[in-house]
Amino acid sequence: MKKTILYILTGIVFFGAGFSLFAQQDIKVIVQKDMALTEIDRNTFQRIYLGKNKFWKDGSAIVAVHLRGGPAHEVFLKDFINRTxxxxxxxxxxxxxxxxxxxxxxxxxxxxxxxxxxxxxxAIGYVSSETNTDNVKVISVN
Amino acid sequence: MKKRQCWFIAGAMILLLFSWWGYAQNLDWIHMHGLVSQGYIVSTDNNYHMNTEDASVEFNEAAINFTAQLTPKLRTGLQLFSRDFGPNGNNDLFLDWGYLDYQWKDYLGLRMGKIKRPAGFYNTMRDIDALRTFVLLPQGVYDESMREFTMSVQGASLYGNLSLSFAGDLEYETYYGISNINPDMTFTQELFSTIANNMGRGMEKRLKAQEKIPVEAVLDPRVRNANNKMRHSEGISLVWNTPLHGLRLGTSRMLGRTEQSATFDFHFLMEGETVKQITTPFESSLKFKALDIFSCEFEWNNLTLAGEYMIMDGEVTVDGEVMQLIKEEAYYAQTSYRLFDWLKAGAYYSVYYPDSDDKKGENLTAPGQKDFMAWQKDICATLRFDLNEFWLVKCEAHLMDGAGQLSTILNPAGVERKWQLYTVKTSIIF
Structure with missing residues (x-):
């Protein structure tokens, strides 16, 4: 019985984690190609879009942009900003x-x-995962 | 039209033209936004902030703001504002905020100019109807009659946001400044009226006792050359955005000193129907020793819960002597829930005590005073309809118990304990 419960709980955790990863991969976070940045942590990404982080580590200004609507914008709000x-x-x-x-x-x-x-x-922005992003650099959000 | 208003309108027109030119030139560094709102307010039994018993539409706001990011660290902006709130505002145009903002790092910036004062979670947004669920913020903590004291100062502030990594982040701001306060505002008139009545009674006693002059009655004193100035005001605000998403806790403290001066013409009705006039100047000060607010807010999906507790300690001094100690207390709990994209419902329960040492009104024994003037309890329910991204309508009802915040000037015939207030307001924001 205990093992069954353990399997179910493990399954829920992995399903949840997998679902979460899947959801996060619905959008690609992009920056200008010249930027050295390759990844960003989730907290910093959220702070940028709430106007709390205005400068990159090198002191240059962050120019955050967003979509007005659409599926990518909904994923961005739900999974990264946690706001409606x-x-x-x-x-x-x-x-x-x-x-x-x-x-x-x-x-x-x-x-x-x-x-x-x-x-x-x-500049930093996001688009849906299927969109061609050859002109910009895609960075990961951890 | 006053000269000052002409300057503001001229300035606004120039900025408007400049913005239009910027838009036409595709300059994306200058931003223009605005809002317009109009309300209708009616009450049973008592007049609240304005002549609400007869219903009133003297309840509107309009604002236009311009901001420009001049360099990555330097920003400037201003907001022109006009409001009518019964006897206050009267749609005069004024500078709501306007400053230079130099942000050195995320954790440290400096603003200089006319700045909004952070007090509680919602003081900075109290004029922007579209930013909240309710038409009237809980009046115990956000008393509209005190708006000019608490809204803004001309001075400077230091502010910042510090990331605490896994522990959330901390927002902080401290400021210092002065401001001019309109002597016609209801609160100032109430203060002058209280002082004048006290002085009038003192003079009547003196005339009767010392000079043996038979006084039949003291007529309403006339106030001339009224002046009200905030000599200094300072404060601090701390907000902790906790690691539990949606939960934030805050505290703020506001201090300050305002000085009033005026000339009173007292009229004493003497025996034989003659009137004796005595003219006397006076000076008073209202000192805010501390106005503290403790705040808590929790947002979870479409649900918002919030509560705040306020305590104010102050004193009124007339001609160098303390006339009145002020010890106000207020708190509220509120909730709101977005049922649909277009509909949000909210409710709050707010309590206010003008004298926290006399919550039952046992000390209110003077003629015309009733025990229920020692409190004001407000149960409020609101529906907010978002017709589209820019336009909204709100309907709100208040069940009131007590008269602790009611103006004696607006209610010369007395006040009732149980009363209701209803309001409808529409706003456009762009």
Missing amino acids: DSKFRSYWNWIVFTGRGVPLRSFENEAELIQYVAETPG
Whole structure:
């Protein structure tokens, strides 16, 4: 009986972890090709999109951009930012209307976002995992 | 129109044109946002902040802001604001915030100019209807009649955010500054009225006792040359975003000293229907020794729970002598839940005591005072409809017990213990 419970619990953990990994891989996080960055931790990634981290380690400015909607944006909010779309918008409205920062640049489609990231030093963004990202560098989020 | 308003409007027009030019030139470093909101408010039995018994639409806000990231570390911006809140605001245009912000590192930045004061979790957003579920924030902690004291200062602040890795992060801000306070605001008028009544009674006694002059009655004193200035104010705010996602804890302290001056014309009705006038100047100060707020908020998916506790310690000094000690206490618990993308429901229970040493009103024995003026308890329920990304409508009901925050100026005929307040408000944000 104990073994059965152990197998079930192990199965749940691995299923959960696998599902989580699968969900995380639904988007690709991208930066400009010239950047030395190859990976970023999840906490830093979240802090960047909440306006708490504004500088890379070398002191240069972070230019975070996001999509206005779509499946990749939903994965981004749910799995990385842990906020609903309305709460994410409300949070940034609070920053803008209290003068605590400038809003993040947003894009209607992934092609425009990729082009902007490719051309902008310090930029970071995300697109869905199937999208062609030859012009930019894909980094991992741990 | 006042000269100052003309300057603001001219400045706003220039910025608007500049923004439009920037947009046309595809300059992405200047940002413009704004909001407009209009409310309707009505109450049974008592007037709350304005003439609500007869219903009022003197309940609106409009704002436009511009921000520009000049260099990676240097940012500037301003927000022009106009509001009408019964006798306060009257849609005068003013600078809500405007400053230069130099952020050296993520953990240290400096703002200089007119800055919003962090006090509790929601003070900085109290004018932005679209940012919250409720029309009225819990008034015990976020008293609208005290807005000009608590909203902003002209000065400087140091701020930052420190990542604590696995322990979450810590946000902090400390500031120092001064501000001009409109002497026409209800709170100041209440203060002048209290001081004038006290002085009037003292004069009446003196006339009767020392000078043997037969006084029949003291008529309402007239206040002239009123002035109200915040000499200094400082504060600190700490917010810990805990490792438990969605849970944040905070505390803030605000200190300050305001000085008032005016000339009172007292009129004493004498025997034989003659009126004797005595004119006297006065000076007073209102000192906030400490205004502390302890805050807690938990967000989980579509659910938000929050609670705050406030205690204020202060004193009113008239002509060098302490006239009144202030010891207010307030707290609330609130919850909100987003049922659909377009619908959010919320409720809170808020309690306020103007004198935390007399929560049952046992010391309220003066004529016209009732024990229920020692508290105000508010049960509030709200529905928020997000019609689209930019436009929303809110409907809100309050069941009130007590009259601890009601203005005697707005309720000259007295107050009732049990009353209700209803409000509808719509906002557009862009």
